[in-house]
Amino acid sequence: MNTLSVKDLHVKINESHILQGVTFEVPAHSVTALLGRNGVGKSTTLKAILGLYPSEGSIELNGQSLSGKLTYKIAQAGIAYVPEDREIFASLTVRENLLLATRNESDLQRQQMVNELFPELVSRSAQRAGTLSGGQQQMVAIARALVNKNEILLIDEPTKGLAPKLVTEVADALGRVAGETTMLLVEQNLPLVKRIAQHIIVMDQGRIVFQGSPEFLHDGEWVHTMLGVSGGHK
Amino acid sequence: MLRWKYSRPLLGVLIILLFAAPFLGNNPLSHPGLQQTMAVAFLYGALALTYDLLFGFTGLLSFGHALFFASGMYLAVLFINHDVLVWWLAVIAAVALSTVLAIIIGSASLRTGGITFAMVTLAFAEAGHVVISRDFGGFTNGENGVALNADKVPSIFIGVFNTKYLFWISLATLVVVYFITWWITESSAGRVFAALRDNETRVAVLGLKPTRFKLLSFVIAAAMASFIGVVMLMVSGSAAPRFASADVTIALLLMVILGGAVTRWGAVIGGIVYSVASTRLQDLSQTTALHSVPKIISGPLSEPAFTLGLLFIFVVMFAPGGFSGAYYALRLRVISKK
Amino acid sequence: MDTFMLIGITGIGLGALYFLVASGLSLIYGLMGVLNFAHGSFLTVGAFVGLWFSTQVVHVSNTWTFIAAMIVGGLASGLFALIVERVVITRLYERHIDQALVTVGISLVVGAVLAGWFGNDLRLLPTPPWFINTVSIGSAHIPVDRFLYIAVALILLIANTALLRYSRIGLVIRAGVENRQMVAALGINVRLAFSAVFFLGGFAAGIGGVLVSAYSNGVSPLIAGTYLIYGFIVVVIGGMGSVPGSFLAAMVIGVIKQYANYYSPGLGDFVVVFLLAGVLLLRPQGLLGKVKP
Numbered sequence: 001m002n003t004l005s006v007k008d009l010h011v012k013i014n015e016s017h018i019l020q021g022v023t024f025e026v027p028a029h030s031v032t033a034l035l036g037r038n039g040v041g042k043s044t045t046l047k048a049i050l051g052l053y054p055s056e057g058s059i060e061l062n063g064q065s066l067s068g069k070l071t072y073k074i075a076q077a078g079i080a081y082v083p084e085d086r087e088i089f090a091s092l093t094v095r096e097n098l099l100l101a102t103r104n105e106s107d108l109q110r111q112q113m114v115n116e117l118f119p120e121l122v123s124r125s126a127q128r129a130g131t132l133s134g135g136q137q138q139m140v141a142i143a144r145a146l147v148n149k150n151e152i153l154l155i156d157e158p159t160k161g162l163a164p165k166l167v168t169e170v171a172d173a174l175g176r177v178a179g180e181t182t183m184l185l186v187e188q189n190l191p192l193v194k195r196i197a198q199h200i201i202v203m204d205q206g207r208i209v210f211q212g213s214p215e216f217l218h219d220g221e222w223v224h225t226m227l228g229v230s231g232g233h234k
Numbered sequence: 235m236l237r238w239k240y241s242r243p244l245l246g247v248l249i250i251l252l253f254a255a256p257f258l259g260n261n262p263l264s265h266p267g268l269q270q271t272m273a274v275a276f277l278y279g280a281l282a283l284t285y286d287l288l289f290g291f292t293g294l295l296s297f298g299h300a301l302f303f304a305s306g307m308y309l310a311v312l313f314i315n316h317d318v319l320v321w322w323l324a325v326i327a328a329v330a331l332s333t334v335l336a337i338i339i340g341s342a343s344l345r346t347g348g349i350t351f352a353m354v355t356l357a358f359a360e361a362g363h364v365v366i367s368r369d370f371g372g373f374t375n376g377e378n379g380v381a382l383n384a385d386k387v388p389s390i391f392i393g394v395f396n397t398k399y400l401f402w403i404s405l406a407t408l409v410v411v412y413f414i415t416w417w418i419t420e421s422s423a424g425r426v427f428a429a430l431r432d433n434e435t436r437v438a439v440l441g442l443k444p445t446r447f448k449l450l451s452f453v454i455a456a457a458m459a460s461f462i463g464v465v466m467l468m469v470s471g472s473a474a475p476r477f478a479s480a481d482v483t484i485a486l487l488l489m490v491i492l493g494g495a496v497t498r499w500g501a502v503i504g505g506i507v508y509s510v511a512s513t514r515l516q517d518l519s520q521t522t523a524l525h526s527v528p529k530i531i532s533g534p535l536s537e538p539a540f541t542l543g544l545l546f547i548f549v550v551m552f553a554p555g556g557f558s559g560a561y562y563a564l565r566l567r568v569i570s571k572k
Numbered sequence: 573m574d575t576f577m578l579i580g581i582t583g584i585g586l587g588a589l590y591f592l593v594a595s596g597l598s599l600i601y602g603l604m605g606v607l608n609f610a611h612g613s614f615l616t617v618g619a620f621v622g623l624w625f626s627t628q629v630v631h632v633s634n635t636w637t638f639i640a641a642m643i644v645g646g647l648a649s650g651l652f653a654l655i656v657e658r659v660v661i662t663r664l665y666e667r668h669i670d671q672a673l674v675t676v677g678i679s680l681v682v683g684a685v686l687a688g689w690f691g692n693d694l695r696l697l698p699t700p701p702w703f704i705n706t707v708s709i710g711s712a713h714i715p716v717d718r719f720l721y722i723a724v725a726l727i728l729l730i731a732n733t734a735l736l737r738y739s740r741i742g743l744v745i746r747a748g749v750e751n752r753q754m755v756a757a758l759g760i761n762v763r764l765a766f767s768a769v770f771f772l773g774g775f776a777a778g779i780g781g782v783l784v785s786a787y788s789n790g791v792s793p794l795i796a797g798t799y800l801i802y803g804f805i806v807v808v809i810g811g812m813g814s815v816p817g818s819f820l821a822a823m824v825i826g827v828i829k830q831y832a833n834y835y836s837p838g839l840g841d842f843v844v845v846f847l848l849a850g851v852l853l854l855r856p857q858g859l860l861g862k863v864k865p
Contacts, residue, residue, distance in 0.1 A: 050757055052753055052756075052757065070756070070761075071753070071756035071757055072756045072757075072758075072759050072760055072761045072762070075756070075757055075758060075759035075760075076759040081757045081758075083754065083757070087751055087754045089746075089747045089750050089751065089754070090750065091746065091750060092743070092746060092747060092750075096743055096747075099743065100743050100744065100747050100755070100758065100760070101758045103759055144758070148759070295669055295672065342849055342852045342853055343852070345852060345853070345856040346852070346856055348668065348669075349601070349605065349607045349668050349669070349672060350808075350812055352607055352672060353601075353607055353804055353807065353808055353812075354808055354852060356801070356804055357801070357804050357805045357808055357848055358845070358848070358849075360801040360804070360805075361805075361841065361842075361844070361845035361848065362845075364798075364801075364841040364845075365841060365842055365845070368838045368841055369838065480801070484676055484680070487673065487676060491673065529688075529689070530689065532688075533685070533687075533688025533689045534681075534684050534685040534688035534689070535688070536688055537683075537684035537685075537687055537688045538684075539680045539681070539683060539684040539687075540680075540681055540684035540685060540688065542680060543677045543678070543679075543680030543681035543684060544677070544681055546673075546676070546677040546680065547660070547674055547677035547678065547681070550664075550670050550673045550674045550677065551660070551663060551664065551670075551674060554670070
């Protein structure tokens with residue numbers, strides 16, 4: 001059973017043809033990692049799914065078409081999004097950031113879960129989000145996506161620009177979430193991908209070039225050819 | 235090139251014909267009535283062009299342009315009537331002082347940008363309007379305005395019989411303003427202005443100070459506007475607060491947007507047509523044709539602002555190039571078909 | 573001393589009227605970046621509907637009918653603002669200069685329609701009998717209507733602040749100002765919130781229109797003129813987008829203007845101009861405005 005199914009997705013921004021027929025599926029109750037070099041269209045794919053960029057092609061969530069819908073309707077259909085640059089609301093407090101995102105305030109169980117996942121945010125709930133550290137801001141961004149019961153989580157480079165200790169913290173949090181939800185994760189940090197992903201998709205120049213098992217990430221040469229980074233066994 | 239190859243020679247012929255018209259026997263332009271109407275229209279054409287330098291070419295949405303038009307007018311009439319200076323020195327002094335005023339107000343307003351700049355210039359201009367219309371200091375005679383003392387200026391500026399001189403002066407003003415604007419917009423400073431309109435950061439990256447160039451554009455436009463104000467004083471015979479009101483700036487916006495903001499000739503035609511039309515529309519609205527229509531429709535239709543406002547909204551929303559933009563789009567289609 | 577008091581309080585009363593005009597301008601500008609030249613038409617529409625209510629719907633004039641006229645005028649103006657936003661402003665999304673231009677066109681059209689229907693003569697707006705009373709503070713006799721203006725301005729200031737700070741829609745608006753796309757990505761219809769801003773701005777302007785008409789003894793398509801200009805000045809001095817800043821600036825301007833005019837008639841406008849120039853030179857972001865990053 002696939003949660004999200006994307007077929008022949010095209011995105012043109014100004015004159016450049018950024019996505020050139022992207023087709024992939026995200027299986028339910030698992031983590032799928034979207035990999036590839038910088039600028040191959042991974043973030044654009046996530047944004048196009050959310051309707052933040054105009055696109056052509058078909059996007060279905062549990063068999064229901066999302067194409068051409070407004071962003072807020074798509075989000076309401078059950079897609080949560082953690083953007084690349086966190087995009088938390090800097091002038092709002094931590095509590096207000098989470099309150100804003102909460103669609104069902106009576107779901108106390110879920111709020112409890114978020115509080116347990118990010119105890120630090122509870123103690124800082126009255127602080128303005130703009131004054132938090134980068135790692136804390138990332139936690140707000142992830143918590144904001146978790147306060148609702150969603151069908152799928154789209155997460156864009158959650159460990160980007162974080163200190164190694166914070167990467168571990170964010171990775172732990174994602175690891176715990178991963179068991180309970182469907183996730184499409186864009187990530188450069190291969191150890192994290194190996195740890196939580198069950199499927200990988202590799203993109204290059206606006207197209208999908210590989211879909212399969214994360215086993216391949218253990219093959220250093222494969223990683224070097226496909227992703228242009230040194231990797232594999234360390 | 236989108237320019238029609240005969241456009242420049244034809245324009246030259248047209249200007250010569252216009253200059254000669256008062257002499258060429260019995261034609262509409264040999265009558266003082268139309269000479270007066272056209273003199274005013276030429277001045278609004280020129281004023282619209284100075285506004286276009288600011289708005290269309292530099293991208294500065296100023297709501298305060300009328301202030302400099304009025305300051306040239308009022309300073310000149312005060313200097314002349316009170317015998318402060320002989321008339322031609324008064325003209326120079328009025329333009330010079332208005333330029334200084336523009337430097338001060340421009341420097342203050344350009345500390346802001348974009349929409350805030352529009353708001354700030356509006357506030358300054360309205361302040362000027364209030365000072366003039368409330369007769370602060372007892373110089374401006376409030377709502378009644380100040381009539382130019384006919385004894386203090388050369389007799390060729392006075393009297394119905396001499397309207398043709400005013401017609402020539404206005405036409406000459408338009409031609410001179412057109413050439414100055416042409417020269418500036420084609421110069422290297424003009425290219426910086428256009429670059430500022432399109433992408434300010436890029437200009438700053440090149441090491442040029444955006445604010446300094448914006449101020450230059452603001453001051454040049456204001457200086458020309460103040461001179462046009464002085465000529466308008468001669469043509470209309472008096473300085474009045476209505477020339478200082480925000481309505482003038484809004485009229486300039488209408489002229490420039492309807493004519494097309496990125497071409498010089500579009501602004502001039504917009505100014506001339508608007509000026510002639512606003513006098514004619516007033517007459518037209520008095521016609522009996524509207525009497526048979528119920529008041530709920532005829533009432534608004536009898537107000538020129540209704541039609542102009544709707545046209546303006548339409549152009550801003552659906553035809554941003556205005557008249558000249560539409561012309562070029564048409565020419566592009568004709569050329570590409572060949 | 574009594575004159576000092578009298579002028580001070582009438583100055584605050586005038587400032588309250590300026591604030592009613594400026595608050596909507598400031599709200600719409602601060603939250604949406606739209607410089608709204610149609611704000612004067614919001615004011616006039618509110619005034620005419622208030623007049624219609626006071627003369628055609630109710631035929632007596634007392635405190636309650638006047639309050640009702642204010643609210644009806646405010647609602648009508650808010651509705652009109654909502655239509656303007658939906659039909660015109662949203663189509664020019666993020667094109668701020670064009671948005672400002674198109675509101676100029678709207679103000680022309682509305683002015684022409686009202687002038688065509690009703691003419692430009694002042695029509696008397698019925699006010700409650702106590703409007704012409706005075707209140708004695710010490711031996712100063714202060715026209716009682718000034719206190720009404722001040723009270724309405726205070727209520728609007730508090731309501732506005734409370735709404736932005738404590739309500740769900742206020743939260744959406746504040747977040748939407750920062751990052752519109754992200755609010756949408758959280759499943760919130762942010763456009764609805766921005767329409768609400770326009771409605772609220774129009775509502776305040778409509779109430780202002782009724783009160784300005786009461787102050788100037790009548791309704792005409794031209795009443796908004798000088799108030800709109802003072803509204804702009806107040807917004808600039810108070811700081812673009814800061815409603816409390818507008819309140820402060822409106823009070824300061826109202827009081828200074830009245831004292832200056834008492835000292836020498838006509839001086840008031842001049843002093844306000846100097847104040848404006850001074851603020852722009854020394855503190856371009858305005859009294860309570862934030863410096864844009």
